[in-house]
Each structure stands twice: as C-alpha cells, then as structure tokens.
Amino acid sequence: MTSYRELQVNGDRLNNTLQTTCSSWGALAGSATGMRRLALSQEDKEVRDWLVELCTALGCDMKVDQMGNIFATRPGTSKDKKPIGMGSHLDTQPAGGRYDGILGVLGGLEVLQTLHENDIQTHCPISLIDWTNEEGARFPGAMMCSGVWSTKSTTGLEACYAVKDTDGVSMQEALEAIGYLGDTPCDYRENGLESYFELHIEQGPKLEAAGNKVGVVTAVQAMKWYAVRVSGVEGHSGTTPMESRSDALVTASKLIAAVSDTARYTGLGVATVGVISNDTQSQATIPSGVSFIIDVRCSTDTMVADLSSAIFKKFDEIVQQENNSTSYHVIRNWGLPESTFHADCIEAVRSAAVNEVGESKIMDMKSGAGHDAAWASKVVKASMIFVPSKDGISHNPAEYTSPADCYLGAQVLLQAVLRYDEVVSRRT
Amino acid sequence: MTSYRELQVNGDRLNNTLQTTCSSWGALAGSATGMRRLALSQEDKEVRDWLVELCTALGCDMKVDQMGNIFATRPGTSKDKKPIGMGSHLDTQPAGGRYDGILGVLGGLEVLQTLHENDIQTHCPISLIDWTNEEGARFPGAMMCSGVWSTKSTTGLEACYAVKDTDGVSMQEALEAIGYLGDTPCDYRENGLESYFELHIEQGPKLEAAGNKVGVVTAVQAMKWYAVRVSGVEGHSGTTPMESRSDALVTASKLIAAVSDTARYTGLGVATVGVISNDTQSQATIPSGVSFIIDVRCSTDTMVADLSSAIFKKFDEIVQQENNSTSYHVIRNWGLPESTFHADCIEAVRSAAVNEVGESKIMDMKSGAGHDAAWASKVVKASMIFVPSKDGISHNPAEYTSPADCYLGAQVLLQAVLRYDEVVSRRT
Incomplete structure (x- = not known):
C-alpha cells in the first residue's frame, strides 16, 4: 500500500x-x-x-x-x-x-x-x-x-x-x-x-x-447585508417643479454615496452596494421607489455593528436634510458572524x-x-x-x-x- | 343642416x-x-x-x-x-x-x-x-x-x-x-x-x-436627454479595500445627486434621472458599469444648454474628486427644441x-x-x-x-x- x-x-x-x-x-x-x-x-x-x-x-x-x-x-x-x-x-x-x-x-x-x-x-x-x-x-x-x-x-x-x-x-x-x-x-x-x-x-x-x-x-x-427600500412619489419629469418632488432615486443616490463615504471615513471595514433596482422604467418619470442591498464586512461583529450604525445615522441625516417626503426602510437583514x-x-x-x-x-x-x-x-x-x-x-x-x-x-x-x-x- | x-x-x-x-x-x-x-x-x-x-x-x-x-x-x-x-x-x-x-x-x-x-x-x-x-x-x-x-x-x-x-x-x-x-x-x-x-x-x-x-x-x-454610461472595475465586495475600488455605482450615485442639486441651485429648469441600470446583479460584487438617462427641461433652448453645461461641469468635478479611476461618457443625446x-x-x-x-x-x-x-x-x-x-x-x-x-x-x-x-x- x-x-x-x-x-x-x-x-x-x-x-x-x-x-x-x-x-x-x-x-x-x-x-x-x-x-x-x-x-x-x-x-x-x-x-x-x-x-x-x-x-x-x-x-x-x-x-x-x-x-x-x-x-x-x-x-x-x-x-x-x-x-x-x-x-x-x-x-x-x-x-x-x-x-x-x-x-x-x-x-x-x-x-x-x-x-x-x-x-x-x-x-x-x-x-x-x-x-x-x-x-x-x-x-x-x-x-x-x-x-x-x-x-x-x-x-x-x-x-x-x-x-x-x-x-x-x-x-x-x-x-x-x-x-x-x-x-x-x-x-x-x-x-x-x-x-x-x-x-x-x-x-x-x-x-x-x-x-x-x-x-x-x-x-x-464578519459580514452583514441590509435590503433597503426608498420610497417617494411618482410624477412627470417635465411638469413637476424641483421643489415639489419626492424623488426616490435622488435620495437613494445620496444614501449609496454615504455607504461608501462612511466606510472610508470610519476605517472600520468595507461597505458596498452591489445591486440596485428602480421601480420606474421611464426616462420621463420621477422615480417613486428604489431598492438596494448594502454589504458590510469587518474583522469583528462589533465593528460590523459600529459601521452599520454609522451608515444608518448618516442615512437619517440625509433624509432629514433632503426634506422631500422620501423615506427609507430596512426591509430585511441577514449576515454571517x-x-x-x-x-x-x-x-x-x-x-x-x-x-x-x-x-x-x-x-x-x-x-x-x-x-x-x-x-x-x-x-x-x-x-x-x-x-x-x-x-x-x-x-x-x-x-x-x-x-x-x-x-x-x-x-x-x-x-x-x-x-x-x-x-x-x-x-x- | x-x-x-x-x-x-x-x-x-x-x-x-x-x-x-x-x-x-x-x-x-x-x-x-x-x-x-x-x-x-x-x-x-x-x-x-x-x-x-x-x-x-x-x-x-x-x-x-x-x-x-x-x-x-x-x-x-x-x-x-x-x-x-x-x-x-x-x-x-x-x-x-x-x-x-x-x-x-x-x-x-x-x-x-x-x-x-x-x-x-x-x-x-x-x-x-x-x-x-x-x-x-x-x-x-x-x-x-x-x-x-x-x-x-x-x-x-x-x-x-x-x-x-x-x-x-x-x-x-x-x-x-x-x-x-x-x-x-x-x-x-x-x-x-x-x-x-x-x-x-x-x-x-x-x-x-x-x-x-x-x-x-x-x-x-425645450427638453434634452442624455444617456450616460459610468465605467469602473468589478471586484469582490469582501476582499477589495475601499481605497483600491473603482466603484461605478458610487460615482453614478454622486452624479445623479448632482443632477438634482444643480437644477435646484441654478433655478434654470428641471432635471431628472428616471431610469438607471446597473450591470452587476450580485450583492457581493463592486459594480463595474452603470447607465442612466438625464432629462433636462427649460423654457428655452439656451437655458437647456446652460443647465446641461452646469450639470456636466459638476460631473467633471465629481469624477476628479472621487479619483477612483471611474469615468463617465455621454453615449447618446437627443431632444426637442x-x-x-x-x-x-x-x-x-x-x-x-x-x-x-x-x-x-x-x-x-x-x-x-x-x-x-x-x-x-x-x-x-x-x-x-x-x-x-x-x-x-x-x-x-x-x-x-x-x-x-x-x-x-x-x-x-x-x-x-x-x-x-x-x-x-x-x-x-
């Protein structure tokens, strides 16, 4: 043998x-x-x-x-x-x-x-x-x-x-x-x-x-994912004044930019939005709903929790600043300790x-x-x-x-x- | 009769x-x-x-x-x-x-x-x-x-x-x-x-x-549409450090936010991104390509040209600031005088x-x-x-x-x- x-x-x-x-x-x-x-x-x-x-x-x-x-x-x-x-x-x-x-x-x-x-x-x-x-x-x-x-x-x-x-x-x-x-x-x-x-x-x-x-x-x-939904109100892109809009994609864009900026700023780990989907399929329509998934990864569970908190704190600030009646919700989260x-x-x-x-x-x-x-x-x-x-x-x-x-x-x-x-x- | x-x-x-x-x-x-x-x-x-x-x-x-x-x-x-x-x-x-x-x-x-x-x-x-x-x-x-x-x-x-x-x-x-x-x-x-x-x-x-x-x-x-393509490099969301990324969706998000902000700031007319599509379909992948359409509308052709210029000037600034090897191109434009x-x-x-x-x-x-x-x-x-x-x-x-x-x-x-x-x- x-x-x-x-x-x-x-x-x-x-x-x-x-x-x-x-x-x-x-x-x-x-x-x-x-x-x-x-x-x-x-x-x-x-x-x-x-x-x-x-x-x-x-x-x-x-x-x-x-x-x-x-x-x-x-x-x-x-x-x-x-x-x-x-x-x-x-x-x-x-x-x-x-x-x-x-x-x-x-x-x-x-x-x-x-x-x-x-x-x-x-x-x-x-x-x-x-x-x-x-x-x-x-x-x-x-x-x-x-x-x-x-x-x-x-x-x-x-x-x-x-x-x-x-x-x-x-x-x-x-x-x-x-x-x-x-x-x-x-x-x-x-x-x-x-x-x-x-x-x-x-x-x-x-x-x-x-x-x-x-x-x-x-x-x-450690890693964690968050499925996020941003809601706004549909409208005509030619007839709705900028100040009357509740544009879900504008808000979602600011949130997605914040995911990356917050990971860079805190240095706690990496955070990515890999998938996004927009309900609207028309170039002439103000988007009413956008979904995306955040992927957060750090060395430890605590660092994932800290980075996630920093991201959602920034989200709350952005939605308040935008003041356009859009809102966001985490509709599901899952992860790997x-x-x-x-x-x-x-x-x-x-x-x-x-x-x-x-x-x-x-x-x-x-x-x-x-x-x-x-x-x-x-x-x-x-x-x-x-x-x-x-x-x-x-x-x-x-x-x-x-x-x-x-x-x-x-x-x-x-x-x-x-x-x-x-x-x-x-x-x- | x-x-x-x-x-x-x-x-x-x-x-x-x-x-x-x-x-x-x-x-x-x-x-x-x-x-x-x-x-x-x-x-x-x-x-x-x-x-x-x-x-x-x-x-x-x-x-x-x-x-x-x-x-x-x-x-x-x-x-x-x-x-x-x-x-x-x-x-x-x-x-x-x-x-x-x-x-x-x-x-x-x-x-x-x-x-x-x-x-x-x-x-x-x-x-x-x-x-x-x-x-x-x-x-x-x-x-x-x-x-x-x-x-x-x-x-x-x-x-x-x-x-x-x-x-x-x-x-x-x-x-x-x-x-x-x-x-x-x-x-x-x-x-x-x-x-x-x-x-x-x-x-x-x-x-x-x-x-x-x-x-x-x-x-x-007057109205004008621009089909924009943002290019980056695909990568793994868990193994690619933030500073090594060329994330097309992060750049696209900042550009889309700028479309709305520029229309509001200049007061020249309205500008909207109604459709967005992301090449990546995986939550664990850094997006390599994003396409979107900008819809610009103003009272006159000159105002459309001015608002468009202001938007693209801002785009150039953002891409330079990001400094992450992403780029954008207007791949088609069309409009109605x-x-x-x-x-x-x-x-x-x-x-x-x-x-x-x-x-x-x-x-x-x-x-x-x-x-x-x-x-x-x-x-x-x-x-x-x-x-x-x-x-x-x-x-x-x-x-x-x-x-x-x-x-x-x-x-x-x-x-x-x-x-x-x-x-x-x-x-x-």
Missing part, C-alpha cells in the same frame, strides 16, 4: 475536469473563461448530475439533503466515526469565473479519485460536499444552505424555501424542478461531520503580492502546506470573503486552504488560478485530510 | 369609449385605472385594429406610414386642401393612466363621429392621427414618430428602426410583428397637414389650482374655449411636457388644448380627468377645428 505521505493528486486530471465541466455547463456567452452557472439552473442541474454519477462510480454513498446540498461519502474503516468533510460550491456569480467555489468541489473530487485509485483505507469516512446557492446571486442570501445545515443562520429552512428569484420562482420550486429537493435532514445534528476542510481561491491579492503559494486560513471576517477556525484543522492544513512548499511560501490569512466553511465552523472543527488569485481578481470572468496552483491546493487538501484522519485514528 | 356653432360632441360616448378601450387593451394588473400599453405591444396592436376598423366604418381614408403613425382622413369639399390634423397617442407609460395621449386620440375620434352623424361637410379634409411611441417608454426616444414625420428630429427613420427595447427587439421588427409597418412616407412633405390640433391633459396642477377649465397652449418648453405655437391655431382654440366656458375660465399656458404637437409645430401651424389633471398627477395610475372635463376638451377641439376650417374656407 502506498504511504499516505507519498500520495499525490493528479494535476492534469484536475485541470482537465475543471476546464471541461466549465465549458460544458454554464459558460458565459461571449467570454472565453467567464461563467454564469446560477444556483439550481439547468446548468447547475447538469453539473450536479455529472458529479453524482462520478461519485457513485467511485463507490460513494450519495445523499441529497432538504436544501439540495450533495454529500458523497467514501466509507472509512471505522464504523462509528462521522465523515471528514471537504467541499465548496458549484454555482457561480452571474458573470463569474471558473475557480471560485468550483475549485473546492473539483479539488475534493480529485482527492476522492486519488484515494480510490490508490485503494487507500482511511479511518474516518471522507465526504465531498457541494453546498447549494453559496453565491446567493439567484436567490438572495449568500452561503444560504451551509447556513441552514449549521442551524446557526437566522434564516431557517422554511424561510429559505420561500426566497424567490427575480422571475418569482421560489427556492423550493427550483429545487423540485431540477430534482434536488432531497430528504436527508439539512441539519448537522442529523447529518454531521467530524471536521470540514475547504479549498478556495484567495479572491484577493495578498498571496501573489507576497510571492506565497498557500494561505492557511485562520478566520473569516465572525468565524475563528479550529487549531486542529489549521494545524493539519499548515503541516500539509509546509511539507509541499516549505515554511517560507505559506502565510496565515483571514478571509475577506464569506465561505461555507464559516458556517460549518460554527458546529464542527474547520479550516480553509487558499491558493493565489491572479491580480486578486474574482467575481469576474478574468478570475484565474494557474493549473500548478490548483494542483497544489488539491494536494494540500489531500494531505490535510489524511493528517487529520491520522490524528483521529490515533486518538481512538 | 346643423350650424357649426351648435354642434356638440357626445360626452357619454367619449367617456364610454375611453373607459372600455382602456379596460380591454392594456389595463395594468392589480390597478383599477392604471395602464400599461407599451408602444407596438399586443395591447397597442389591438387598440389600433379597433381604431382602424371604426374609422373605416366612418368612411375615412386610412393610411399607415413607415413609422406606424395612423392617419384616418375624413374627406372635405375642397379637392386640393391638405387635412386639418387632430391627434395624440394611444401608447402609455409602463405604469401610466387612462388620459395621457389616449384622450387626445379618442377626443379626435369623437369629433369625427360627431361630424359623421351630423353629416357635416368641412372645407378641408379632417385627419385623426395616432402617433407611434410618443412615450418612448419601450423604445427610448419620446415623441419619436412625430419627430421623424416632421423631419426636424436629429433621429431619422433608419436610426429609429434600429432602436431596441430591453428584450433586444428593434422598432422595425416590432412594427412588422404587429402589422403596422406601413408604406406611406413618414414625411410631412409627402403626407402633409394644413394644421394640427392636439387635445391633452395638463399633467400639472395649474388649471386646477386656478379654478380654470381650459388651457390655451402657446408653447412647449423649444416650440412656439401658431397665432392662427391659438386663436381658433381660444375663441372656441371662450365660447364654451367664458373668458374667466381659460388661461394661456406653456407646456412642461413634450407632445407630438411640438414636432408638428416645426412644419405646420399648430396649437394644443389642455384640460385639468386632478392633483396635477400624471404618468401614474392615479391620473384622472373628469368625464365633464374630457367632454369639454373634445368640444373645444371640435369647435377649434371647425373655426379654423372656416378661416381656410373664407381665404379660398
């Missing part, structure tokens, strides 16, 4: 799988490498079907839970241990790239294939997980289904089922439509893990800037990474982006592996991580999982 | 026609009186078909021109005179009311019916005109097809054919699809009028506030209105909204008749003009046309 330490994932196969599945299911029209694989779309269904078929052929036990999360579990020698999880998501942004999420799932698949072809018997079962709707791009609410599984999200199963896309299709209807409304409970207490490892691209410029190859992720910053990863998992990732590239090419990092691992870490030991993103670009068709870095990430994932399994095995 | 002066339109029939056709074709879902009858939609086709059938039955000669403008002409006794035109438009805003445009066409139809059933022989032929895409809500470019007919618009026939709706359907395709791509030249030199009268709701509060019943419209204010109506037509409207309600209940007005009559007035003698809008509300489902005021408007239209015809007849 091959020694665990000598095992290597197949980088060519991983790159080939990644490029061909991206070309086949969800390639963004008019772009060589862009992706548009929205959660629970036809493209998402097809890549899921492919994954299920392949994992079944590898001898995995397949489960689909109530939120469509897929668990492909390769048995271990222990009969009573929960699986060590590896995973990420196969859905993408509306105009995203080939690596965000996808590398984590296909890297995990490559680990399963390597274990299979080398006939490795692990102590714990090993699960590959595809989490549903991580991006929250089609159904608002990022990391939605790992959030339900952890039971720590304030948005539970029924509330998530009811969330609708812009065409009015609910999450539950979409799950049914593509055949991924499973019956395994979406709850870590009933479908649990021993630990969870997630390989992901950095989505920022730090590894590249430092000339490093692997990020050992120790935490994920700060996450600190577990020393056992961090250590498994660090020692695997040091072994591959040496101490000088790795660095500890805090994630600026949210990940399914953040929710998982609320209920099981977890950590993450980051590999470099070219120019720090992500959520963009130009997103790129070299085949060598993808190989390295999957290799560190394999070795971290095996090291962790060894520790559990010794503990027994 | 009934004397011209005694002729009366049938107010009950007019109100019945207006309410039933609005209920049948284009009623806005979820609203008792709202309308959504977009230009060249199925609803627009159906109301056009109804109009053509009815006018044909009244003995009118029917023409559809190259932009789908419908001319229904009742012959006069003179063989060489061009028709006196009456008309407006049957398309509406996406969430408009039952009176804007519709009253002008159905009021003109009521005039034709009154002439027909009283067997009146006019000297000039009388044409009822339904102008295509006045609102510019589906195909951007308000008063588009009267603009082509006048040949004074900078947007000509071929350019208008190429304009697309948000689904990518071109104006030419839409005209073909509903069977209204006619072969009559859309050119006043080949399909001309002797003069043009347009009945319309005021769309503002002045008549009601003054307790008056009829506005004698002497001019239409100031229009002064003709004394002969104004006089016909005034004397008809005085005869109906007396000197004390009429007032001279300048229109704040654009109308097909503004383009028509560039090439033929023209004027307009305004009737009160309840609370000044328009471009809104709550738009309302009482049946009595609708009757009055159509009655003044009938008498103005007959008076004008009498003048032409005497001149011969």
